[in-house]
Amino acid sequence: MSWIDLFRKTKSNTAVTAKERLQIVISHERTRNSQPDLISAMQTEILTIVAKYLGIPADKIQEQVRVDVERRGEHSVLELNITLPDALSVKN
Amino acid sequence: MTEVIVVTSGKGGVGKTTSSAAIGTGLALKGYRTVVVDFDVGLRNLDLIMGCERRVVYDLVNVVKKEANLNQALIKDKRLEELYILPASQTRDKDALDIEGVARVIEELKAANFDYIICDSPAGIEKGALMALYFADRAIVVTNPEVSSVRDSDRILGILASKSKRAEDKLEPIREHLLVTRYSASRVENGDMLALSDIEELLAIPLLGVIPESLAVLRASNSGIPVTFDQESDAGQAYLDAVDRFLGNKVPLRFVNTKKRSFIQRLFNTKEGASA
Ligand SMILES: Nc1ncnc2c1ncn2[C@@H]1O[C@H](COP(=O)(O)OP(=O)(O)OP(=O)(O)O)[C@@H](O)[C@H]1O
Ligand SMILES: [Mg+2]
Numbered sequence: 001m002s003w004i005d006l007f008r009k010t011k012s013n014t015a016v017t018a019k020e021r022l023q024i025v026i027s028h029e030r031t032r033n034s035q036p037d038l039i040s041a042m043q044t045e046i047l048t049i050v051a052k053y054l055g056i057p058a059d060k061i062q063e064q065v066r067v068d069v070e071r072r073g074e075h076s077v078l079e080l081n082i083t084l085p086d087a088l089s090v091k092n
Numbered sequence: 093m094t095e096v097i098v099v100t101s102g103k104g105g106v107g108k109t110t111s112s113a114a115i116g117t118g119l120a121l122k123g124y125r126t127v128v129v130d131f132d133v134g135l136r137n138l139d140l141i142m143g144c145e146r147r148v149v150y151d152l153v154n155v156v157k158k159e160a161n162l163n164q165a166l167i168k169d170k171r172l173e174e175l176y177i178l179p180a181s182q183t184r185d186k187d188a189l190d191i192e193g194v195a196r197v198i199e200e201l202k203a204a205n206f207d208y209i210i211c212d213s214p215a216g217i218e219k220g221a222l223m224a225l226y227f228a229d230r231a232i233v234v235t236n237p238e239v240s241s242v243r244d245s246d247r248i249l250g251i252l253a254s255k256s257k258r259a260e261d262k263l264e265p266i267r268e269h270l271l272v273t274r275y276s277a278s279r280v281e282n283g284d285m286l287a288l289s290d291i292e293e294l295l296a297i298p299l300l301g302v303i304p305e306s307l308a309v310l311r312a313s314n315s316g317i318p319v320t321f322d323q324e325s326d327a328g329q330a331y332l333d334a335v336d337r338f339l340g341n342k343v344p345l346r347f348v349n350t351k352k353r354s355f356i357q358r359l360f361n362t363k364e365g366a367s368a
Contacts (some may be wrong), residue, residue, distance in 0.1 A: 012283070014283065014284060015283050015284060015285055016283065019286060019290045022242055022243060022286075023294065025243060026242075029246065029250075030250070033250050
């Protein structure tokens with residue numbers, strides 16, 4: 001360590017990085033863990049509505065519609081993937 | 093009134109067993125009738141740390157399965173009148189425990205007039221850990237100043253608040269206490285380790301104590317004498333302070349700062365623990 005270093009307070013401070021990363025991941029996990037029911041209830045209801053309008057039988061619904069929750073940066077994104085039945089696609 | 097205390101962390105190897113033994117010993121030193129129960133079925137270690145490994149005949153699983161009664165399985169500490177150990181089984185796995193059986197053991201320990209029942213939790217968030225925390229009135233969350241340990245502690249706090257008996261019965265929540273272990277003030281000062289204030293801010297539960305990284309802990313486990321008996325040592329004193337706070341006393345924090353160095357010392361870089 002050179003004598004210049006004695007006066008330079010800012011070394012690489014990985015502890016600060018650690019704290020910032022933890023703040024983000026912990027706050028995200030807390031919200032997710034506190035509302036797992038809310039998200040899954042919403043997923044179920046969305047599935048029911050889609051099934052009703054598309055006339056997909058209840059036991060086939062999981063094959064044709066997917067609802068995913070994903071985290072992108074600061075936001076959570078609810079993603080809906082629907083494979084339309086052939087008959088319906090033709091009508092359009 | 094008996095209190096059930098779980099010593100838990102989520103992450104493995106952070107110092108739960110060391111802390112269970114040290115705090116149990118501290119409470120017994122203060123005259124409280126205390127039993128430390130090893131819930132780490134299959135990986136029994138509390139007996140080694142407390143130096144009674146050659147006296148284990150029956151264990152927690154035997155009592156849960158009614159193959160032995162409580163008195164046959166309880167081991168009385170040779171040094172302290174008020175201290176007992178209930179060892180874990182070495183040969184079975186965590187599924188050998190069931191909630192009714194554990195409930196019965198806790199009830200019997202309460203009937204045996206213990207002041208404190210300390211449950212040394214296994215790592216993880218599976219069955220064994222859930223059994224250890226289910227009946228708790230208070231929780232000591234053991235955390236190292238390191239990212240994965242802090243995150244896992246937060247996860248365990250969520251589980252304490254949702255999966256314990258107190259949560260299910262909608263009673264007053266478990267009282268949570270933060271115990272930071274393996275703390276190195278010099279590493280914190282160098283910016284290489286999360287500071288105590290960071291951990292407190294992230295987890296937001298009251299601080300019970302800070303145990304420094306210490307050779308005394310290794311020596312204590314080598315000899316099977318809980319570090320609380322080594323009252324000359326930093327870790328031994330820090331655990332006793334934590335026990336005092338646990339009992340509601342106000343005790344100033346120690347071992348959280350490096351010794352201040354003078355300008356001359358800094359100039360010549362005669363820093364103790366610089367290599368730590
Ligand atoms: N303050 C300390 N200073 C130095 N070493 C420590 C300290 N606390 C614990 N250790 C060491 O860390 C290791 C793990 O400790 P311990 O067995 O108590 O952790 P644990 O959380 O019970 O682990 P597991 O999750 O496997 O049950 C041991 O080798 C122990 O000696
Ligand atoms: Mg352990």
